[in-house]
Amino acid sequence: MSTKLFKKYNLQDSLIVFSSYAKSSGQMRDMNALAWYTKHLLLSLPKNKRIIFLSEKTTSISYSPFEDQDRILVIPCWKKNYAQSIFNILRTISIFNSPKRFLFQFEFNMFGNIMGPILTLGIVLYLFLLRKKIYFQIHQVVLDVATIKDQIHVKNPFILHFFNFSLRIFYRLIFLFSHKVIVTEEALSKRLNRIVNTNKLIILPHHVLDEPIVSQPIVQKKANTLLFFGYLSWYKGIDWLVKTFKTLQQRNSQLKLIVAGGESPTQKHKKFYRHYYTTLKHRMHTTPGITHTGFISDKQVKGYMKKADMVILPYRSFISSSGPLSWALAHHKPVIFSTHLKEYMYSPDFADSMKQAEIRPCDLFFDLDDASFNDFLTKINLKKLIHFSTLLAQKRSQKNVVKQLYTILYGEKTSALSYSWLQIITRIRFALNYAQK
Numbered sequence: 001m002s003t004k005l006f007k008k009y010n011l012q013d014s015l016i017v018f019s020s021y022a023k024s025s026g027q028m029r030d031m032n033a034l035a036w037y038t039k040h041l042l043l044s045l046p047k048n049k050r051i052i053f054l055s056e057k058t059t060s061i062s063y064s065p066f067e068d069q070d071r072i073l074v075i076p077c078w079k080k081n082y083a084q085s086i087f088n089i090l091r092t093i094s095i096f097n098s099p100k101r102f103l104f105q106f107e108f109n110m111f112g113n114i115m116g117p118i119l120t121l122g123i124v125l126y127l128f129l130l131r132k133k134i135y136f137q138i139h140q141v142v143l144d145v146a147t148i149k150d151q152i153h154v155k156n157p158f159i160l161h162f163f164n165f166s167l168r169i170f171y172r173l174i175f176l177f178s179h180k181v182i183v184t185e186e187a188l189s190k191r192l193n194r195i196v197n198t199n200k201l202i203i204l205p206h207h208v209l210d211e212p213i214v215s216q217p218i219v220q221k222k223a224n225t226l227l228f229f230g231y232l233s234w235y236k237g238i239d240w241l242v243k244t245f246k247t248l249q250q251r252n253s254q255l256k257l258i259v260a261g262g263e264s265p266t267q268k269h270k271k272f273y274r275h276y277y278t279t280l281k282h283r284m285h286t287t288p289g290i291t292h293t294g295f296i297s298d299k300q301v302k303g304y305m306k307k308a309d310m311v312i313l314p315y316r317s318f319i320s321s322s323g324p325l326s327w328a329l330a331h332h333k334p335v336i337f338s339t340h341l342k343e344y345m346y347s348p349d350f351a352d353s354m355k356q357a358e359i360r361p362c363d364l365f366f367d368l369d370d371a372s373f374n375d376f377l378t379k380i381n382l383k384k385l386i387h388f389s390t391l392l393a394q395k396r397s398q399k400n401v402v403k404q405l406y407t408i409l410y411g412e413k414t415s416a417l418s419y420s421w422l423q424i425i426t427r428i429r430f431a432l433n434y435a436q437k
Helices: 003-009 025-030 034-042 085-095 116-129 145-152 157-177 186-193 238-251 271-286 298-307 323-330 339-346 348-356 370-378 382-395 398-410 421-435
Strands: 015-018 051-056 066-068 072-078 101-106 133-138 180-183 201-203 225-229 256-260 290-292 310-313 335-338
Touching (some): 034 101, 051 085, 085 116, 133 157, 180 186, 186 339, 225 298, 238 256, 238 271, 238 370, 256 298, 298 323, 323 382, 335 382
Parallel strands (some): 015 051, 051 072, 133 180, 225 310, 256 290, 310 335
Antiparallel strands (some): 066 072
8 A cells, every 4th residue: 555545544533444345336246235335325425525445355356555536545354264463453454543433334234244243353352442433334134133043044042142142232232332223214224222311322314425316207907017126135035025926916917026136145155055955046047027137236227227116125124224125215116015024113213104194104114024014015005105215315325314413423522541451341241231131
């Protein structure tokens, strides 16, 4: 790295971000959704703000540091499934010693294995000892691993209990060492408040891209083309939707399903997921009326949104805010949700949009049951759903969300934090004791 770049970014006001980074949307297939989310959100910050990405090393980006858009310095310094990466991460943080703010974008599988949370705690503790202000964004909140046991392929009750206990310790330590903790939905906040009692928690909605593409006027009463969008995983319910599609076609022969997504980059190397994906892919390709596109880039999204009458989210579990939902809102597309996502209604902007659009829960949420879902599709009011999407898109516009993020990061004076070793040890002991309650 050149001395010029180092001096340009090693400033007290610079923001260090821990996240995957995709220079182009085509690189997303090898990364997690955080790469797209983080880049789009942070690029909307004022142009005078310097950003340093400590990013994942992949074959699709340079292994050497590089500058992007004259305001982002990308330093690839860690790999999935490679615990030794932590030393390179800590070394990089030590070199860039001037920035006081650190934004950590966290998903459980971002490191590719069970060691991820442990490595994360090591990094956060190191930053804490350096007296940095840590803004930790948790994108997935799970308190009971049994709700996603098929997603992670763990059935042993003792292991599940151990995971639940470990999660409580993890969340508690993150709260104790972070300056602020960010989640995307009110439901996720409520979940965390069961195990922590703190004023550090902030809700920052998943941003919706500005300049939405207005939907074409609805002339048909039925939604004949459904769109499922995003990485294909068990918790998203795509296998249920594909399996039940034949039953749906018996009542509506014109019904079509577009599956715009590919294998999960964080699970594709796991044997159980390879079997899941191979079986799912075979079923999609042999079922008439289903089109599987595989991974699509940002530029292709517009075309598939135009083809679809409605976006469907048949999720089995609500563990994070949906990226596909934000894409649908950006295009003012009708969206329907499984009843497992009813906790979205805890978010005031979501509930207000339902009220303004005169939409009841039964108009928006469906059961993962063939007969019930068939009946649900016959009663859909597309115009009301479009109105709902338009309202929620306005409330969650990128412009509004970035203003909130700016206030979170820069709305208060940044100064060095000071802790004694006694305070640090006390915090850790308190976290461990609290997790056992």
